Amino acid sequence: MTTIFLFALLFTLMFMGMPVAVALGLSSITSILLFANDSLASLVLKMYETSEHFTLMAIPFFILAGAFMTTGGVARRMIRFANACVGHLHGGLAIASVLACVLFAAVSGSSPATVVAVGSIVIAGMVRAGYSESFAAGVVCNAGTLGILIPPSIVLVVYGAATETSVGRLFMAGVVPGVGLGLMLMVAIYIIARIKDMPRQPRASLREVVVAGRDSIWGLLLVVIILGGIYGGIFTPTEAAAVSAVYAFLIAVFVYRDISFNHVPEVLIDAAKITVMLMFIIANAMLFAHVLTTERIPQLIAEQIVAMDMAPWQFLIVVNILLLIAGAFMEPTAIILILAPILFPIAMQLGIDPVHLGVLIVVNMEIGMITPPIGLNLFVTTGITNLTLGQVMRAATPWLSLLLIYLILITYIPAISLWLPNALGS
Secondary structure (H helix, E strand, C coil), X not given: CHHHHHHHHHHHHHHCCCCHHHHHHXXXXXXXXXXXXXXXXXXHHHHHHHHCCHHXXXXXXXXXXXXXXXXXXXXXXXXXXXXXXXXXXXXHHHHHHHHHHHHHHHHHCCHHHHHHHHHHHHHHHHHHHCCCHHHHHHHHHHHHHHHHCCCCCHHHHHHHHHHCCCHHHHHHHHHHHHHHHHHHHHHHHHHHHHHHCCCCCCCCCHHHHHHHHHHHHHHHHHHHHHHHHHHCCXXXXXXXXXXHHHHHHHHHHHHCCCCCHHHHHHHHHHHHHHHHHXXXXXXXXXXXXXXHHHCCHHHHHHHHHHHCCCCHHHHHXXXXXXXXXXXXXXXXXXXHHHHHHHHHHHHHHCCCCHHHHHHHHHHHHHHHCXXXXXXXXXXXXXXXXXXXXXXXXXXXXXXXXXXXXXXXXXXXXXXXXXXXXXXXXX
16 A cells, blocks of 8 residues: 555656656655654654765765866867867768767766767858757767766766665776767768768878877876776775866866866856756665665565566566667656665676676666656757757667667677676786
């Protein structure tokens, strides 16, 4: 009875237009007050305990680092470097856009931030070079999803906190799938460009490539600091987040000098707004997960699925379908915090690696970012172009098939996700 009431109230509130965080908290509190013995004081304590999780402390620092990198000229320098490397190929500017998204994803940890930072520069440039605006928008909208897969991914941090999985291993597991998806998009663009004879840029000289690379190296070093520091045993993922925020501040203010001291408070306020919004969702989602755990809902579902003698590959099909549907209507963080407590115990009983499951979930969330009606990247792309939401949806749809193919590869070839963390772990 409690389970039915909990989910019925949650979806009713969401369909009424209530924010996800409020719907999660209100449905949890109402269910506990009506069907459980917990007091309101214990609920407040539970929300506080879940939100002070040590791993979650990495989120505000990674958000702050991304804010400094996004506000400064890091994206512009990475785009210049990417264009110098591959701009001479057929469809070179579009390929450079994907490469720039891969590089910027490695310093931002956010898909919308990647779309805004890269798209606001390259889409106009692609149109001037002779590409259609819809083609340019579709490419950037899809490539921008890499922001939640390539480390430092905030979504992977949330998954790690929700399932107590090593964030360091999750970060390393996101590298190969993220780069692989980027390469897959680049190859597809190159084939289409050869067929349609799309524009090419003049080949950059070796000196231009070196100069552009040297100019962007300070931003790219952030990835080396984060991953190298974690796997070198210098600091934990949470400490790496704090180091990355300080490093991003120093680079943006003192090295690149794109941000003056007068603008630093604005960056701090913008990062604080995003942090408060995200942490409010997390706190309420953790409370929702507490209700699920108290009612033994994950355990009961796990026992039923195990009793059905479902094979791991069959369970992964169910997981993908469930996540693709959820991704069309909800924000990635909320989906992970609601569904991970249910899916994780089942996956463990079926022998599925928790790191593989985490990458699988994030790839599904990438697809959700470009799936109507709630796909956030669609709205962000609309905001930085002259296209309507419907036009952006049509532009992004052809590339969606590539992401679905890649999802199948990630689902049934665990080595794509696990090779790097296992190699480094050994």
